[in-house]
Amino acid sequence: xxxxxxxxxxxxxxxxxxxxxxxxxxxxxxxxxxxxxxxxxxxxxxxxxxxxxxxxxxxxxxxxxxxxxxxxxxxxxxxxxxxxxxxxxxxxxxxxxxxxxxxxxxxxxxxxxxxxxxxxxxxxxxxxxxxxxxxxxxxxxxxxxxxxxxxxxxxxxxxxxxxxxxxxxxxxxxxxxxxxxxxxxxxxxxxxxxxxxxxxxxxxxxxxxxxxxxxxxxxxxxxxxxxxxxxxxxxxx
Amino acid sequence: xxxxxxxxxxxxxxxxxxxxxxxxxxxxxxxxxxxxxxxxxxxxxxxxxxxxxxxxxxxxxxxxxxxxxxxxxxxxxxxxxxxxxxxxxxxxxxxxxxxxxxxxxxxxxxxxxxxxxxxxxxxxxxxxxxxxxxxxxxxxxxxxxxxxxxxxxxxxxxxxxxxxxxxxxxxxxxxxxxxxxxxxxxxxxxxxxxxxxxxxxxxxxxxxxxxxxxxxxxxxxxxxx
Amino acid sequence: xxxxxxxxxxxxxxxxxxxxxxxxxxxxxxxxxxxxxxxxxxxxxxxxxxxxxxxxxxxxxxxxxxxxxxxxxxxxxxxxxxxxxxxxxxxxxxxxxxxxxxxxxxxxxxxxxxxxxxxxxxxxxxxxxxxxxxxxxxxxxxxxxxxxxxxxxxxxxxxxxxxxxxxxxxxxxxxxxxxxxxxxxxxxxxxxxxxxxxxxxxxxxxxxxxxxxxxxxxxxxxxxxxxxxxxxxxxxxxxxxxxxx
Numbered sequence: 051x052x053x054x055x056x057x058x059x060x061x062x063x064x065x066x067x068x069x070x071x072x073x074x075x076x077x078x079x080x081x082x083x084x085x086x087x088x089x090x091x092x093x094x095x096x097x098x099x100x101x102x103x104x105x106x107x108x109x110x111x112x113x114x115x116x117x118x119x120x121x122x123x124x125x126x127x128x129x130x131x132x133x134x135x136x137x138x139x140x141x142x143x144x145x146x147x148x149x150x151x152x153x154x155x156x157x158x159x160x161x162x163x164x165x166x167x168x169x170x171x172x173x174x175x176x177x178x179x180x181x182x183x184x185x186x187x188x189x190x191x192x193x194x195x196x197x198x199x200x201x202x203x204x205x206x207x208x209x210x211x212x213x214x215x216x217x218x219x220x221x222x223x224x225x226x227x228x229x230x231x232x233x234x235x236x237x238x239x240x241x242x243x244x245x246x247x248x249x250x251x252x253x254x255x256x257x258x259x260x261x262x263x264x265x266x267x268x269x270x271x272x273x274x275x276x277x278x279x280x281x282x283x284x285x286x287x
Numbered sequence: 288x289x290x291x292x293x294x295x296x297x298x299x300x301x302x303x304x305x306x307x308x309x310x311x312x313x314x315x316x317x318x319x320x321x322x323x324x325x326x327x328x329x330x331x332x333x334x335x336x337x338x339x340x341x342x343x344x345x346x347x348x349x350x351x352x353x354x355x356x357x358x359x360x361x362x363x364x365x366x367x368x369x370x371x372x373x374x375x376x377x378x379x380x381x382x383x384x385x386x387x388x389x390x391x392x393x394x395x396x397x398x399x400x401x402x403x404x405x406x407x408x409x410x411x412x413x414x415x416x417x418x419x420x421x422x423x424x425x426x427x428x429x430x431x432x433x434x435x436x437x438x439x440x441x442x443x444x445x446x447x448x449x450x451x452x453x454x455x456x457x458x459x460x461x462x463x464x465x466x467x468x469x470x471x472x473x474x475x476x477x478x479x480x481x482x483x484x485x486x487x488x489x490x491x492x493x494x495x496x497x498x499x500x501x502x503x504x505x506x507x508x509x510x511x512x
Numbered sequence: 513x514x515x516x517x518x519x520x521x522x523x524x525x526x527x528x529x530x531x532x533x534x535x536x537x538x539x540x541x542x543x544x545x546x547x548x549x550x551x552x553x554x555x556x557x558x559x560x561x562x563x564x565x566x567x568x569x570x571x572x573x574x575x576x577x578x579x580x581x582x583x584x585x586x587x588x589x590x591x592x593x594x595x596x597x598x599x600x601x602x603x604x605x606x607x608x609x610x611x612x613x614x615x616x617x618x619x620x621x622x623x624x625x626x627x628x629x630x631x632x633x634x635x636x637x638x639x640x641x642x643x644x645x646x647x648x649x650x651x652x653x654x655x656x657x658x659x660x661x662x663x664x665x666x667x668x669x670x671x672x673x674x675x676x677x678x679x680x681x682x683x684x685x686x687x688x689x690x691x692x693x694x695x696x697x698x699x700x701x702x703x704x705x706x707x708x709x710x711x712x713x714x715x716x717x718x719x720x721x722x723x724x725x726x727x728x729x730x731x732x733x734x735x736x737x738x739x740x741x742x743x744x745x746x747x748x749x750x751x752x753x754x755x756x757x
Contacts, residue, residue, distance in 0.1 A: 122490040123483045124447050124448055124450075124486060126451045126462050127465075127483050127486065128483075130475065131479045216353070216354065219355035219358060220452070223455055243362065243366035244367075248366070250361075251355075251362065254353065254358065255354050258354070259349065262353065
């Protein structure tokens with residue numbers, strides 16, 4: 051314990067704190083970019099999965115399999131697969147890019163289920179009304195279904211992204227300069243593990259807790275019949 | 288891409304991988320049951336305990352669910368030896384995962400506690416049931432039914448996401464074994480493709496088992512897919 | 513030549529055939545009512561006409577032009593000429609009244625926005641809701657929503673308007689406002705096919721009544737004939753049951 055007290059001044063230096071702030075930014079940005087891309091691709095996946103017709107049966111199978119398989123593989127394994135696969139193809143990709151791709155691939159599988167649930171929550175009668183007016187499948191989705199599905203989709207999608215911030219700690223293993231990596235680095239430099247990992251844990255907490263509160267707040271605000279109008283007001287003040 | 292996949296060497300070491308998968312499964316089961324016990328206590332304290340205790344449960348849940356399991360395990364593995372507590376990497380992983388799972392399971396079980404409606408208890412009382420009988424015939428079946436799907440889902444999460452954390456502190460579960468083996472002969476892609484498949488199979492077996500158990504024990508329709 | 517001729521149409525709901533060869537004709541400006549016991553396939557006829565329930569055989573002719581529902585083009589052509597109003601109104605919940613009415617004419621039919629909006633205001637006037645143009649569906653009563661739904665269908669400028677039990681979901685005191693709207697359309701010469709349980713209204717407004725049972729047309733004719741002197745046993749039985757009250 052004396053060791054920790056003695057290390058305190060050397061640990062909480064401007065340099066180290068700057069390093070951690072930068073690392074936190076890495077953690078946040080790769081989670082944000084990866085989950086946002088995953089969110090967009092999840093819509094594509096769900097749309098493909100709902101393609102009607104016999105000819106599209108294999109396509110639908112692939113979409114279902116994707117979701118089922120990636121939800122059953124550890125994120126760490128996905129990171130390694132993406133790392134070595136990309137490195138077998140090109141040597142130009144940065145580790146940050148590789149991490150973002152891995153996060154995206156994983157996020158697609160989880161958010162696709164959220165998106166599907168949201169879309170299925172819109173009554174079929176809304177779709178029928180649009181189809182009877184000659185809306186195409188895509189037009190129906192974009193103009194009628196998605197605006198109504200969004201209030202159902204957004205809160206759990208945010209909750210997923212927030213909880214995924216913590217899982218991105220595993221990306222430290224391939225050497226991205228995010229929070230956990232910097233923590234291990236400081237620990238290797240001789241700083242106390244209790245001190246370092248306590249601080250790192252607090253850093254994650256400071257990021258994760260307010261965001262999860264925000265997610266819960268949104269869920270309460272949007273879970274009403276007028277959620278869609280509220281959502282639009284949040285987006286376009 | 289001019290990469291040559293060579294799976295021969297993987298099949299030669301398949302036994303080692305199977306050992307890893309077995310350890311993964313055991314770790315998942317133990318961490319889950321430990322966490323379930325913690326969660327039950329946590330949910331009971333949160334529901335029926337005095338104010339300060341309820342607050343402590345909240346702190347535990349909020350802190351554990353807002354920090355990475357990996358950091359919690361690192362704290363035990365790299366931090367505790369400084370105060371003279373030296374646990375093996377398996378022990379650190381198991382204790383860390385149990386504490387982590389306990390927080391999530393407290394939330395799940397708390398939702399179950401809240402789902403028991405007062406009217407049902409009163410109906411039991413009206414039928415002349417004792418408190419023990421009410422617990423046995425009304426509360427437990429009700430909670431089991433309402434939270435079983437969430438529990439089953441969480442078991443898969445621990446089995447997959449939880450246990451693989453061990454690879455980073457040298458536990459030879461499935462992912463750790465694959466890392467060890469691939470550093471010897473550099474067939475990373477092959478090893479990780481194969482263990483990805485093994486995880487899928489392992490979790491499918493677990494899902495089917497859980498669905499059958501749920502149907503048999505609680506008449507719950509849990510989804511396999 | 514009739515305006516609409518339905519020839520031997522069969523339709524399936526999933527794997528269950530619900531229409532077994534339906535045939536009837538509608539002249540321009542005519543109001544035709546489909547009546548019969550529930551489950552007889554009345555609503556399915558309207559749904560099949562706009563391609564919401566798949567037509568497995570048979571075809572319809574609009575002004576002598578054949579539509580066989582075999583291709584998406586054929587279904588599009590049918591939807592171009594006929595508009596349907598649903599029992600549950602099915603207004604788009606995410607749009608206000610004005611946008612509900614104008615969306616399809618602008619986006620699907622590609623008409624100029626100003627012209628569509630002027631027409632929409634006219635139609636909302638017709639159904640008596642021009643002051644509600646900025647309201648959202650969940651801010652309106654059922655009767656108001658249904659009148660908006662009628663305006664929305666009319667904005668598509670259909671040749672034939674299909675009304676599927678449009679008053680069944682409404683509270684009794686709201687039924688009349690919707691029926692008044694339909695009366696008005698009938699006076700203005702709108703061709704309509706309606707499915708309804710409001711027998712006195714059917715009798716008043718229809719030029720022809722078609723009695724259906726078990727996915728087939730049992731008999732058809734002028735309302736007085738069908739209601740007062742039905743020829744078939746099943747129609748006598750049905751009207752005997754419901755008109756006694």
